[in-house]
């Protein structure tokens with residue numbers, strides 16, 4: 297792990313943005329997540345790591361109710377955003393997902409122009425009163441996603457015509473256009489080359505000043521580079537959660553140690 301630049305920034309003063317207690321997830325009869333308790337801090341990048349099938353993406357999807365879209369999936373327990381139960385019957389999942397945005401593994405821009413990809417969310421959520429407002433949101437979201445300079449002269453070209461790395465930054469711009477409070481990223485760099493990966497990682501670090509970011513990653517180097525907190529999942533259990541430097545240099549649980557030293561995975 298010598299090549300990893302472990303960020304030792306103090307995030308201990310940050311407050312809990314999301315609290316999860318006793319979260320269980322079932323796909324039909326299969327018990328995929330077992331009794332997960334975690335506090336996701338504000339202003340912090342939290343990495344979810346662990347071997348394939350351990351439940352990282354399942355738990356990530358619990359945080360903005362994306363699992364609601366899977367018919368056989370049942371979520372039990374409690375997840376609160378700023379103290380409010382996100383599974384309360386009165387919560388509209390579409391509104392929740394504007395507050396807790398998501399970026400997926402494969403860049404998935406809509407078959408629309410670059411401008412319309414970013415404008416879509418603010419339009420459907422009625423966040424703008426005029427075309428000028430919308431133009432401003434599109435520009436500022438593309439700037440925050442570090443894409444503005446590359447696309448400002450072709451905003452009406454199709455989003456699908458961009459390179460993979462640009463498409464992923466477009467998806468990040470689209471997710472942040474609704475001013476979310478939390479950004480969930482499910483292996484956002486897995487389809488990107490090293491240069492695009494570095495750009496997205498740099499962006500993640502900048503974004504955490506405005507959002508809590510939660511990232512699922514298979515790359516321990518990436519977790520160490522971008523996150524301040526790391527959660528290690530194994531066979532549906534959240535085995536260990538703590539400050540990233542501690543998890544990678546001084547894990548408490550032998551399963552975490554085996555994973556980070558490459559003995560399980």
Ligand SMILES: Nc1ncnc2c1ncn2[C@@H]1O[C@H](COP(=O)(O)OP(=O)(O)OP(=O)(O)O)[C@@H](O)[C@H]1O
Nearest residue numbers: 323328346347348349350351352353354355366368
């Ligand atoms: N839509 C689904 N229907 C049924 N079972 C599912 C579904 N999605 C995930 N699972 C199961 O839930 C468990 C956890 O899967 P999940 O995708 O959350 O793991 P993961 O840690 O994100 O894996 P990976 O790193 O391979 O993406 C696995 O056993 C998986 O087969």
